[in-house]
Amino acid sequence: MSKKQKGVDLITRIGHIFRNKEGKRLDFDTRPYWKQIYNDMSRYVVLMTSRQIGKSTFQAIRILFEMLVTRNTSILFANAKKTQNNEFRQRSLLPQIYRNRKLLRAAFGKSSINNAKMMKLSNGSTLHLEHIGTSADSARGSSARTIIADEVQDIPRENLDVIMESAASFPKDSKYRFTGTCKDDRNLMYQLFLDTCQFEWIIPCASCQEDNPPIGMEHLDLEREYLFCSECKKPINSLEGRWVAQNPKCKRMGYRIPRLIDPNTVWRNSADGILDKYEIYSRNKFLNEVMALPSIHGEDLITLQELESFCEDRPIMDPDNVPRKEIEGQAIIAAIDWAYNTKIGGVSHTIISIAKVEHEHIKILYMKRFSGPYYDGRNDPDLVLNEIVGLVAAFGVDWVFADHRIGNKENQRLKQRIGKRFVEVEYSNGSHPVRWKSDSKRYSIPKTESLDRLFNQLRAGRFTFPNVDASTEYLTDILNVYTHYNDELTRRSYERKGGASDDFLDLLNFTLIAAIQYYGDNMPWLGKYSYQD
Ligand SMILES: [Zn+2]
Numbered sequence: 001m002s003k004k005q006k007g008v009d010l011i012t013r014i015g016h017i018f019r020n021k022e023g024k025r026l027d028f029d030t031r032p033y034w035k036q037i038y039n040d041m042s043r044y045v046v047l048m049t050s051r052q053i054g055k056s057t058f059q060a061i062r063i064l065f066e067m068l069v070t071r072n073t074s075i076l077f078a079n080a081k082k083t084q085n086n087e088f089r090q091r092s093l094l095p096q097i098y099r100n101r102k103l104l105r106a107a108f109g110k111s112s113i114n115n116a117k118m119m120k121l122s123n124g125s126t127l128h129l130e131h132i133g134t135s136a137d138s139a140r141g142s143s144a145r146t147i148i149a150d151e152v153q154d155i156p157r158e159n160l161d162v163i164m165e166s167a168a169s170f171p172k173d174s175k176y177r178f179t180g181t182c183k184d185d186r187n188l189m190y191q192l193f194l195d196t197c198q199f200e201w202i203i204p205c206a207s208c209q210e211d212n213p214p215i216g217m218e219h220l221d222l223e224r225e226y227l228f229c230s231e232c233k234k235p236i237n238s239l240e241g242r243w244v245a246q247n248p249k250c251k252r253m254g255y256r257i258p259r260l261i262d263p264n265t266v267w268r269n270s271a272d273g274i275l276d277k278y279e280i281y282s283r284n285k286f287l288n289e290v291m292a293l294p295s296i297h298g299e300d301l302i303t304l305q306e307l308e309s310f311c312e313d314r315p316i317m318d319p320d321n322v323p324r325k326e327i328e329g330q331a332i333i334a335a336i337d338w339a340y341n342t343k344i345g346g347v348s349h350t351i352i353s354i355a356k357v358e359h360e361h362i363k364i365l366y367m368k369r370f371s372g373p374y375y376d377g378r379n380d381p382d383l384v385l386n387e388i389v390g391l392v393a394a395f396g397v398d399w400v401f402a403d404h405r406i407g408n409k410e411n412q413r414l415k416q417r418i419g420k421r422f423v424e425v426e427y428s429n430g431s432h433p434v435r436w437k438s439d440s441k442r443y444s445i446p447k448t449e450s451l452d453r454l455f456n457q458l459r460a461g462r463f464t465f466p467n468v469d470a471s472t473e474y475l476t477d478i479l480n481v482y483t484h485y486n487d488e489l490t491r492r493s494y495e496r497k498g499g500a501s502d503d504f505l506d507l508l509n510f511t512l513i514a515a516i517q518y519y520g521d522n523m524p525w526l527g528k529y530s531y532q533d
Helices: 008-017 034-037 056-068 082-098 101-107 155-167 188-194 274-280 282-290 302-307 383-395 408-420 449-459 468-478 503-522
Strands: 044-051 074-079 118-120 126-132 148-149 175-180 199-202 242-245 253-257 331-335 351-359 362-369 401-402 422-428 436-437 443-445 480-487 491-496
Touching: 008 034, 008 056, 034 056, 034 253, 044 056, 044 188, 056 074, 056 082, 056 101, 056 126, 056 148, 056 155, 056 175, 074 082, 074 155, 082 101, 082 126, 126 422, 148 155, 155 175, 155 188, 175 188, 188 253, 199 253, 282 449, 302 468, 331 383, 331 503, 351 383, 351 503, 362 468, 362 503, 383 408, 401 408, 401 503, 408 422, 422 449, 443 449, 443 503, 449 503, 468 503
Parallel strands: 044 175, 044 253, 074 126, 074 148, 148 175, 331 401, 401 422, 422 443
Antiparallel strands: 118 126, 199 242, 331 351, 351 362, 436 443, 480 491
8 A cells, every 4th residue: 555645544543542352452464454444534435244353343443533533523323233232332332442541531521421322522522323223213313424334234225224314414524334244145235335346355376476356165175274376276375465446436435354364264163263164154154254245146055966966876765675784773864744735736745754864964765755646535544644654663763853734633643653753843933043842842943044054964965865766856846945035024034936845855954953953962973063143
């Protein structure tokens, strides 16, 4: 960067006054990407960042700096939720003042105010804290020179428009700062970033002399525990990076800060390193929270070609001829989705899968849809039930996971026949770990989170299937779902394509969850596997 002509630049003045979260000097030497951002005086700045990268420290410092050096200035700081505001105030804003006695004296005097909704310094400068995730009514009609919104991915567009109106009385010197973490490509965070000059941290390669493209998935490899050149694969040094606008004509400033450009990044550390998260997180969560990239709306979750690559050269196992050594000493898990009458699609069919939990994989041994002339049109309620009980015995099944449906008596009947090996499950729309509900005696499974994880495990090849000819009709069930993003709830959900069956997908999900619950902390390959949020 060129030297500033007049006086000391902003970052130097800030460095004299403020400290980081640990109370130490702000470290721009090993975090050079923050320099230009701290120095950026532009009226419009967007930061799209990974989590835990220093965003809150930046926000707190720039807010206090502006309040201290300008008399009677006014700032509106908006978050989606009240709890986010409280946390920002308690953990980032107040510590900056309280650990610096000079600052404390300068900041507060007789006329000062300092509460959860407002801070007023003795020089007349004010900060209002608003939460606008569900409604922007409280901020309507307020006036502020600087408008800041944090965690904008959780704020609906129209609520952001309301607080932007607050700067209407400062047409010449209003300022805007928007920060947050990516969600999918239709989310406000990514839309705001697209509408800027799109600064990316571009790192040259000392080996092949090429500039690397903006940090992306091509910079990740489970075998390489360092940042490498996407071209020649040699290590590259993030300290040598520089901000390069990808949309240079745009006057609005926007910076993308993926975790990988931080030279202090840890690549492996039990469950906390970049590559650990790459293995544990769902694909979308990893893209959003580590790479600061949007997940793509409407993208294929997985292809039939990928699924068929997990098929092995073996038939569906014959229940009359199950080799003892195949099922001894391993957890054998069955999953059932019962037939039910749908209003639109006619009659669905009961489906079962039986799997073995191996050291590295879940091996699907057997699957069957109870359809065809033998089952259709026969009114014997015990026909399918008897066959299922026979399969449980033949494969030595340890656990049978079956979905709960209101009014469905099949589960009770099966439970009477196979006892405590039977486990009932139900999906919930909430966001919580898989949990046992002792009142209703069944597992409650968060649908979106668990399916995110299932697709992640499927793509990683964690499941193996019988040969392609036998498996394809089941695997196509997996292609019949898509994710839908609800703008109002800022939440994603899985939907089924009209009329198509997704039953086998649910069986795989039940099987994965059963395996995790069965093994608990002793899960062979999922020891560190938990629902992180
Ligand atoms: Zn290179």
